[in-house]
Amino acid sequence: MTIGGRTLALARLRGRRPAGRLHPAALAVVGLAALAAAVVLGVGAGSVALAPGDTLGILLRAAGLPLEQTWSAAAETIVLELRLPRVLTAVVVGGGLAVAGATFQGLLRNPLADPYVLGTASGAALGAAIAVLIPVRVALLDLGLLNALAFAGGLAAVAVVYRLGRGGPLAPLTGLLLTGYAVGSLLAAGLAMTMYLSGANLRQIFAFLLGGLEGSSWLRLAMTLPLVVGGSLAILARARALNGLLLGEEAAAHLGVDVRRERGILLGLATLVTAAAVAISGLIGFVGLVAPHLVRLAVGPNARHVLPLAAILGAVLLVCADLVARLLGEIPVGVVTAVIGAPFFLALLRTARGGYEL
Amino acid sequence: MTAARPALPDRHPSEAPPPAVMTAAATAAGPRAVAALDGVVVAYRDRVVLRGVDLAIAAGERVALVGPNGAGKSTLLRVLAGLVTPSSGTVTLGGDPVATLDRPAIARRLAAVPGQVTFPFSARVEEIVALGRLPHEDPFRGPRAADRAAVDAAIARVGIERLRGRDARELSLGERQLVLVALAVAQAAPLLVLDEPTVHLDLRHQVAVMELLADLNEQGGTTVLAVLHDLALARHFFPRLAVLDGGRIVADGPPDRVLSRERVRAVFGVDVALTGGPPGR
Amino acid sequence: MHLPPPWRARALPLTLVTIAALALAACSAGAAPPSSPGAVPTTSIAPAATDTPAPETTASPSPAPAFPLTLTDDEGAVVVLPARPERIVSLTPATTEILFAVGAGPRVIATTDFDDYPPEAVPLPDVASFQGVDVEKIVGLEADLVVAGGNSFNSPDAIARLRSLGIPVLVVYAPDVATVLEDIELVAAAAGEGAAGAALASAMRAEIEAIAAAVAAGGGDRPRVFYELDATKEIYGPADGSFIVEMIRLAGGTAITTGSPTVFSIPLETLLTADPEVIVLGDAAYGVTAEQVAARPGWGGMTAVRDGAIRPVDDVVVTRPGPRLVEGLRALALAIDPTAQLPPAPAPSVAP
Numbered sequence A: 001m002t003i004g005g006r007t008l009a010l011a012r013l014r015g016r017r018p019a020g021r022l023h024p025a026a027l028a029v030v031g032l033a034a035l036a037a038a039v040v041l042g043v044g045a046g047s048v049a050l051a052p053g054d055t056l057g058i059l060l061r062a063a064g065l066p067l068e069q070t071w072s073a074a075a076e077t078i079v080l081e082l083r084l085p086r087v088l089t090a091v092v093v094g095g096g097l098a099v100a101g102a103t104f105q106g107l108l109r110n111p112l113a114d115p116y117v118l119g120t121a122s123g124a125a126l127g128a129a130i131a132v133l134i135p136v137r138v139a140l141l142d143l144g145l146l147n148a149l150a151f152a153g154g155l156a157a158v159a160v161v162y163r164l165g166r167g168g169p170l171a172p173l174t175g176l177l178l179t180g181y182a183v184g185s186l187l188a189a190g191l192a193m194t195m196y197l198s199g200a201n202l203r204q205i206f207a208f209l210l211g212g213l214e215g216s217s218w219l220r221l222a223m224t225l226p227l228v229v230g231g232s233l234a235i236l237a238r239a240r241a242l243n244g245l246l247l248g249e250e251a252a253a254h255l256g257v258d259v260r261r262e263r264g265i266l267l268g269l270a271t272l273v274t275a276a277a278v279a280i281s282g283l284i285g286f287v288g289l290v291a292p293h294l295v296r297l298a299v300g301p302n303a304r305h306v307l308p309l310a311a312i313l314g315a316v317l318l319v320c321a322d323l324v325a326r327l328l329g330e331i332p333v334g335v336v337t338a339v340i341g342a343p344f345f346l347a348l349l350r351t352a353r354g355g356y357e358l
Numbered sequence B: 001m002t003a004a005r006p007a008l009p010d011r012h013p014s015e016a017p018p019p020a021v022m023t024a025a026a027t028a029a030g031p032r033a034v035a036a037l038d039g040v041v042v043a044y045r046d047r048v049v050l051r052g053v054d055l056a057i058a059a060g061e062r063v064a065l066v067g068p069n070g071a072g073k074s075t076l077l078r079v080l081a082g083l084v085t086p087s088s089g090t091v092t093l094g095g096d097p098v099a100t101l102d103r104p105a106i107a108r109r110l111a112a113v114p115g116q117v118t119f120p121f122s123a124r125v126e127e128i129v130a131l132g133r134l135p136h137e138d139p140f141r142g143p144r145a146a147d148r149a150a151v152d153a154a155i156a157r158v159g160i161e162r163l164r165g166r167d168a169r170e171l172s173l174g175e176r177q178l179v180l181v182a183l184a185v186a187q188a189a190p191l192l193v194l195d196e197p198t199v200h201l202d203l204r205h206q207v208a209v210m211e212l213l214a215d216l217n218e219q220g221g222t223t224v225l226a227v228l229h230d231l232a233l234a235r236h237f238f239p240r241l242a243v244l245d246g247g248r249i250v251a252d253g254p255p256d257r258v259l260s261r262e263r264v265r266a267v268f269g270v271d272v273a274l275t276g277g278p279p280g281r
Numbered sequence C: 001m002h003l004p005p006p007w008r009a010r011a012l013p014l015t016l017v018t019i020a021a022l023a024l025a026a027c028s029a030g031a032a033p034p035s036s037p038g039a040v041p042t043t044s045i046a047p048a049a050t051d052t053p054a055p056e057t058t059a060s061p062s063p064a065p066a067f068p069l070t071l072t073d074d075e076g077a078v079v080v081l082p083a084r085p086e087r088i089v090s091l092t093p094a095t096t097e098i099l100f101a102v103g104a105g106p107r108v109i110a111t112t113d114f115d116d117y118p119p120e121a122v123p124l125p126d127v128a129s130f131q132g133v134d135v136e137k138i139v140g141l142e143a144d145l146v147v148a149g150g151n152s153f154n155s156p157d158a159i160a161r162l163r164s165l166g167i168p169v170l171v172v173y174a175p176d177v178a179t180v181l182e183d184i185e186l187v188a189a190a191a192g193e194g195a196a197g198a199a200l201a202s203a204m205r206a207e208i209e210a211i212a213a214a215v216a217a218g219g220g221d222r223p224r225v226f227y228e229l230d231a232t233k234e235i236y237g238p239a240d241g242s243f244i245v246e247m248i249r250l251a252g253g254t255a256i257t258t259g260s261p262t263v264f265s266i267p268l269e270t271l272l273t274a275d276p277e278v279i280v281l282g283d284a285a286y287g288v289t290a291e292q293v294a295a296r297p298g299w300g301g302m303t304a305v306r307d308g309a310i311r312p313v314d315d316v317v318v319t320r321p322g323p324r325l326v327e328g329l330r331a332l333a334l335a336i337d338p339t340a341q342l343p344p345a346p347a348p349s350v351a352p
Helices: A001-016 A024-044 A052-063 A073-108 A120-133 A145-165 A171-211 A218-237 A240-248 A249-254 A260-279 A288-301 A303-327 A333-351 B024-029 B075-080 B103-109 B126-133 B146-159 B173-186 B201-216 B233-235 B261-268 C005-027 C095-102 C133-140 C156-164 C176-189 C194-217 C243-250 C268-273 C290-295 C303-307 C315-320 C326-338
Strands: B037-043 B048-057 B062-064 B087-092 B108-111 B191-195 B223-227 B240-245 B248-251 C069-072 C079-080 C088-090 C110-111 C128-129 C144-151 C170-174 C222-227 C278-281 C310-312
Touching: A001 C110, A024 A052, A024 A073, A024 A288, A052 A073, A073 A171, A073 A218, A073 A260, A073 A288, A073 C133, A120 A145, A120 A171, A120 A260, A120 B240, A218 A260, A218 A303, A240 A249, A240 A303, A240 B126, A249 B108, A260 C095, A288 A303, A288 A333, A303 A333, A303 C128, A303 C144, B024 C128, B024 C303, B037 B075, B037 C315, B048 B108, B048 B248, B048 C144, B062 B075, B062 B201, B062 B233, B075 B087, B075 B191, B075 B233, B075 C194, B103 B108, B103 C005, B108 B173, B108 B248, B126 B146, B126 B173, B146 B173, B173 B191, B173 B201, B191 B201, B201 B223, B201 B233, B223 C278, B240 B261, C069 C176, C088 C095, C095 C144, C095 C176, C095 C194, C128 C326, C133 C156, C144 C156, C156 C170, C170 C176, C176 C194, C176 C243, C194 C326, C222 C243, C222 C268, C222 C315, C243 C326, C278 C290, C278 C303, C290 C310, C310 C326, C315 C326
Parallel strands: B062 B223, B062 B240, B108 B191, B191 B223, C088 C110, C088 C144, C110 C128, C144 C170, C222 C278, C278 C310
Antiparallel strands: B037 B048, B037 B087, B240 B248, C069 C079
């Protein structure tokens, strides 16, 4: 269903006229339905075959319906302890990455921006790699040193980029982008060195870099959910400022936006959401880039519509990608999103009108 | 609705050669001038851009700011909008110092039409114009019926109904400029400020923009301040010209008086005689 | 969105009830496996949760029942086994071999996809590959004991996941020969074959000591041995303090190492300077032959190459921390010195 939906979007894209804008509310309803379907599909499929009736029964009984237990305890554990938290984590991470991506695209006025553009990826990866090297095994509430340092690394990287990128002779946006690139490269070098020294733990670092939802659990979800959802809602509340930035920072100022303040707040919130997502699921690419892009093509650049719809689409994309990753033998989900996302993105670039003005 | 336009006083400071600090300007226009700069100095580490600018604009005026490149015209506009803080001097909008106003308050008093704008994302014309309502929108619920009505009115006022539904990125430069003016009109601020709105436009669109400004000013009562590089346009469409040279206002008044041949030679370094009808066609 | 109640809070009382019920069933059935007291040094036997049975009248001397059992694995984790595991999953080839060698083979229900010994283990379903551990499958198979490899051989995340779902996971990691023997006893005890494990371990210990004594007594000095792991691009050999270094020492040689415990590559100049007297081809399984080695540019200067002392071994038995380690030691000793007089191999041990 979702694959069909994406094909439909592509078809609309090719024959697109600006007049063919979709109604945001209608799109939201369709998106939520697709999301529900994807979640059920995701919970019903996996390496152990379960009867669909059993899966549905387990879910309904967990939701409170008084049903007879006609399935094994193992099946219930698989659905409720393994698959359901994993699928819901995909929903949260996919939605969060999409919202963060939409925010960065609006902030930096760059349709090619993704949540990692200012060094979050490199910072988180370096944090994770250092955690793997440290021979200490700590786990607090299902979150290990790896998650904590990945989170901290992502935040720290952007903080550094923000401090260094401001001031200076360049326009603020350009400065941020270029500093992000430079700091990201430096961190990547640090990461390479750490990987070189990691020896037997290289696989763990690699697994983080490629992104994966294998470690999902209810506890982890409970830790990440408030950060991602709270951050996303806070960004949505500032949609007005994001809209103002559409024509540039100076135009936004003329429209009454306190540009410096909003830029800092939006940057901070988007980075928080990204870092929280990356901390539990590694570096999953393309979701944060493609989802807001597609939504913008369908409903226009109004952030009040783009943010929630992108979240829904991002969630659907990641749930489906994770399902594919699981069925293909637990390949890293970042590989799936890249394999699907890259050609899709190329198609997008070819059919886009008028190129991109930056 | 035509706002009463105060007659320009005879003792309007003009031809005195620089430097002449003129505080009379503010007094002449009245204490609640729509916009006023008083002794504004803008200095950076290595250079001084504005060296004591006095300029007062009363409600309902239509003023063109001209001068050679590098004179500081754009900086003057940015000071007025509170984007640049002067090293000394005061800037007021609607009688209140800009330094005491927050950005939304400034946005309700001054609407600026940017000269060059790029669109990173495709957006429809009406979506661009709707941005002008940002200062009035509810931050959470977004635009309301009144805002939508204002957008429709602005589009009609500027005369770009035929552009509805078009992707802004596909418009010609002239059409884009009109859209941006509509955005500023939708903002419904008493003062409209434009920075070189006719750059890159063909003659037809140049005239269209100028006539639109005149219309907004005379029929709608909007105060207009426009930076122009084209002296002929300025002279023809604006009843008052302020000449900025070397960071100072060296002349301020009706075009005939301000753009005499000697003045043009002194300020612009070229010996031409400007002809054309009096302002206000 | 309504989140379901925390499952661990609900599962805990359930698990306790299950443990109590199983313990009751186990004790009343009186089916405690025979285990000689004190034969399992690394374990402590927890007292039974219910009445202790008194099976003195049965033919075999049955002491206190071995289950429920509390063990400490090689990473220090405490593993509680409420009853004798009937559905064992092995996540490393070595532990698979151990389980089969001590007689728990029939109870092993799944292994990895790179298990190759014994032949009975190969057709078993795979729940782990180089990409990771399939937690879902293990849960689906209702495993009651998982034996995994430490030092990140199996993903620590997967191990934690399994434990959080209530499945006991015993993690073993043997950086030296002594720990291999301890692990054999540990795994056997966990599988309820403590006696067989102890017997196997002591037999192996005796044989290893005999071989080491024989090669030491054989006279002559210990040759310098380079154990080649791979030489397709860089030369890879044993790192300082690694398992192979000890094996070579026991087999009568002195290992040439890379000079660092974390580096596995050795530059050709360093190797030439070290001048091995014997080159043991650990990569023989990949088609590397003595002739190839002798033909490598620059290698001709080594004593081993001049003397033709380049010999292949089966890398698996030499390095796998399992029951066949003694075979590996033999093979290694003979590769180092084909004329070594080794004590004869005892008759194949039969699992009780």
